[in-house]
Structures are given as structure tokens and as C-alpha cells.
Amino acid sequence: MANSGRKIDYRLRPAKNIERKMIRDILLRLSPFGIFSEYQYIGFGSKYFVDFVLMHKYLGIYEMISIEADSTNRNRYKFNKPYECIDVKFGHSSEVLPNLNLAKKTIYWMDYDSPFSKYMFSDLSTIVERCPSGSVIFLSYNSEPYKLGDLKAEYRDIDDGFYRRKFESVFGNEFIPAGFDERGFSNKTNYSKFIRGCLHSQLKSTLSNRNVTLSEEQSIIFKQICYFDYSDGTNMSTVGFMVISRNDQHLIELCRMQDLYFYTESDECYEIKVPNLTSKETRFLMEKMPSKDRIDYDSKVFAEKDVNEFKSNYKYYPSFMEIDFL
Incomplete structure (x- = not known):
């Protein structure tokens, strides 16, 4: 989304490279939910479109949409499309997503490269309010924890409660429990877990509203299918979910996700570590x-x-x- 593609060659980040192939193998196990060539893929292609190549080559997806916030370099993004079947939509994700066909089975990879922000909750809700059973959502985001010294410099009007103040600003009051304990949030794992918990809460809230008009059999639930922490210079996290109806719930067992050693449905991430070898x-x-x-x-x-x-x-x-x- 941010124009970090001018600073980072997304093809050459080793931890991201590993994560991308792990996500490919996760997706390949989800075939009981449908034929992937009938899915669409929505993501952030930047000018490298690495994930789009993966979705086309390994899953056979032809209908693909890349959301690009950098509208000043339109010609360059269009020139670098690896396939004609990629449609580049220019604008912020919160502006573009509501205007797309979200009622079709879709794999979403909202690969944000910026620190977590409230609009990411809005993007998630926009998708989950409309996506059909069998849709898959991955959210990647910068999970670099805030430094206490930086927060003290930012909030000079208070003597304590610095993380509470920051988290209320970034996530919203509804995600901050009454007995919020500030200790440990300079730790990357604790901060990553907190964000994951917020995403789960947002999903539950959105689906609760959606299910009001649905029967028990038609009601929609979600299942976490991955949770990665990794670093290619800065701490990043990816959480993946599958949205399924209770009618389709039995299909998840056919996927045998637990056979993948990096699979986790808990709040314990799989941390991708890459040694620097010649x-x-x-x-x-x-x-x-x-x-x-x-x-x-x-x-x-x-x-x-x-x-x-x-x-x-x-x-x-x-x-x-x-x-x-x-």
C-alpha cells in the first residue's frame, strides 16, 4: 500500500520468501472448498507482483485485482504487470474494497507494510461482511513494538499509562481491557499477540452482526489457518483466516492443515527464522x-x-x- 516498493525489492526478502511458499502450501490444502481457478485474488502487487505470480502459477487463478495507493506512478505499475489478467485499481484500500465484487469466493492478501492502524480493522470488516464461505483472508502488518522512550516523548502530558494511551489511539478503546497491564509491550512477541487478539475480536464482532439474519446452518464462522512472525530488517506478522459457513465446517477436516508443521490456530505464532548463509x-x-x-x-x-x-x-x-x- 505505502510506496515502500521503491525502497525494498519484495522478491529478495528471505523470510518473506519462505512465508510466501508456506502460504502457497496452506492454500493448496484448501481444495475441498472449491476449484481455485474459480476464485479471484485481491492483494497489493506493488511493482513486483510476486504474490500474483504465485497465485496464477500454482493455483490457476485468472481473475486478479491489485490495489495500489501510489497513483502518481500509474504507468509504471501497469507496465510491470506480469499478466494481462491483473487489473490494477488505484486508491487506498478503504476506498477501493467497497467497490469490488466481494460476494465472489476470493483469496485476499492485505499485505500492509506500515504499522498497524484502525483502517485495517475497517478493511477486514468490509471483506467479512460480504465474502462467501470458502474465502481466505491474510493480513500482514508491521508489528515492530513501540519503544517506551518514544512514547514518553510523544505524550509529555502524562507520567504513566503510555502504552494504554498509544493503543487507544492506534486500536481504539474497545480493544483495551479495563485491567490493561502495560508491562511487556516492548517485546515483539507480546505486541504481535495483542494485535492478533484484536483481529480475532474484530472478526467476532463483524460476524455476530452478519449472522443476525442467518439461520444456524447458514451462519458464518472463521478459522485461523496461520500466524507467522518474521523479520527482514523489521518485525512483521501475518495472520490468516478462512471464512466458512457452518454447513461447510466439515470440509476443514478434509484439508488436514495440522499436517503442516508451521500450522497454528492458537496465539502462539510460528516464527520464521532465516540464517544468513553463503x-x-x-x-x-x-x-x-x-x-x-x-x-x-x-x-x-x-x-x-x-x-x-x-x-x-x-x-x-x-x-x-x-x-x-x-
């Missing part, structure tokens, strides 16, 4: 995979922490290569 180091370790036992390696070359992190996600580990045309 190409030669990567090849050495890859040739020894899969391995449940201890790998024999030179401790003067490899740190044990890096080896263990590689073992955890070796199937998804990215391989970036430079091609020199000179």
Missing part, C-alpha cells in the same frame, strides 16, 4: 537434508543456531543467484 554453505547443508539427527559440520564455519534454523525450513529456504551479463 551459497556454498547452503549447498553443504541441503545435501544433508532431511536429517533428524545431528549433522556433522565444522563448528568453525557453521554456528549451531544457523544449522538448526536451516533444518527447520530447508524445503522453503530461498536461493538467490546473481546473473552477470557483463
Whole structure:
């Protein structure tokens, strides 16, 4: 959404690269809910459209919409479309989403690169108020915790309650419990969990209103299908949900999501950790995979922490290569 595509090449972020492939494998398990070629995909393509390539190549989705807030570089975004079937809509997500066909089965990836803001709740509600059973929603957002020193500088009129004041501003009073405990929110995991809890509360509230006019069988529920924390220089989080009717609830068991080692439906995230390895180091370790036992390696070359992190996600580990045309 923000024009961070001018600063970051989204193709080359290793943790994001791993997350993207994990999300692909999550989606491939959701086939009991329908044929993906009949879905549409709505996301934020930036000028790289990496997620759009994934959705088209692996899921066969043809109807795709990219929401782009940067309307000053329209020609560049249109030029960089990898496929003709991508329709770029210019404007803020809160302006564009209400005008789209949200009554069609859709995979949404609201890949925000900015710190969490109230409008993200509004985007989520806009989708959930109208999306049919079988729709999938991923929300990615910057979950870098606020530093106490920065909050003290921002709120000079108070002596304590700095996180409460900030969270009331960012999330709204309705998400702040009466006995709110300020301790621990400079910790990235605690802050990420708090945001996840707010998203769950927003979903429950929106679906409660939607279900008022529906029968018990038609009523809509949601199921968390992923929760990732990762960092490519700044802390990020992604929470994924599936929206399903109670009539379709039995289909979720057919997906066997629990077979994916990174699957979580709790408030405990799967943290994607990526060791910084050279190409030669990567090849050495890859040739020894899969391995449940201890790998024999030179401790003067490899740190044990890096080896263990590689073992955890070796199937998804990215391989970036430079091609020199000179």
C-alpha cells in the first residue's frame, strides 16, 4: 500500500520468501472448498507482483485485482504487470474494497507494510461482511513494538499509562481491557499477540452482526489457518483466516492443515527464522537434508543456531543467484 516498493525489492526478502511458499502450501490444502481457478485474488502487487505470480502459477487463478495507493506512478505499475489478467485499481484500500465484487469466493492478501492502524480493522470488516464461505483472508502488518522512550516523548502530558494511551489511539478503546497491564509491550512477541487478539475480536464482532439474519446452518464462522512472525530488517506478522459457513465446517477436516508443521490456530505464532548463509554453505547443508539427527559440520564455519534454523525450513529456504551479463 505505502510506496515502500521503491525502497525494498519484495522478491529478495528471505523470510518473506519462505512465508510466501508456506502460504502457497496452506492454500493448496484448501481444495475441498472449491476449484481455485474459480476464485479471484485481491492483494497489493506493488511493482513486483510476486504474490500474483504465485497465485496464477500454482493455483490457476485468472481473475486478479491489485490495489495500489501510489497513483502518481500509474504507468509504471501497469507496465510491470506480469499478466494481462491483473487489473490494477488505484486508491487506498478503504476506498477501493467497497467497490469490488466481494460476494465472489476470493483469496485476499492485505499485505500492509506500515504499522498497524484502525483502517485495517475497517478493511477486514468490509471483506467479512460480504465474502462467501470458502474465502481466505491474510493480513500482514508491521508489528515492530513501540519503544517506551518514544512514547514518553510523544505524550509529555502524562507520567504513566503510555502504552494504554498509544493503543487507544492506534486500536481504539474497545480493544483495551479495563485491567490493561502495560508491562511487556516492548517485546515483539507480546505486541504481535495483542494485535492478533484484536483481529480475532474484530472478526467476532463483524460476524455476530452478519449472522443476525442467518439461520444456524447458514451462519458464518472463521478459522485461523496461520500466524507467522518474521523479520527482514523489521518485525512483521501475518495472520490468516478462512471464512466458512457452518454447513461447510466439515470440509476443514478434509484439508488436514495440522499436517503442516508451521500450522497454528492458537496465539502462539510460528516464527520464521532465516540464517544468513553463503551459497556454498547452503549447498553443504541441503545435501544433508532431511536429517533428524545431528549433522556433522565444522563448528568453525557453521554456528549451531544457523544449522538448526536451516533444518527447520530447508524445503522453503530461498536461493538467490546473481546473473552477470557483463
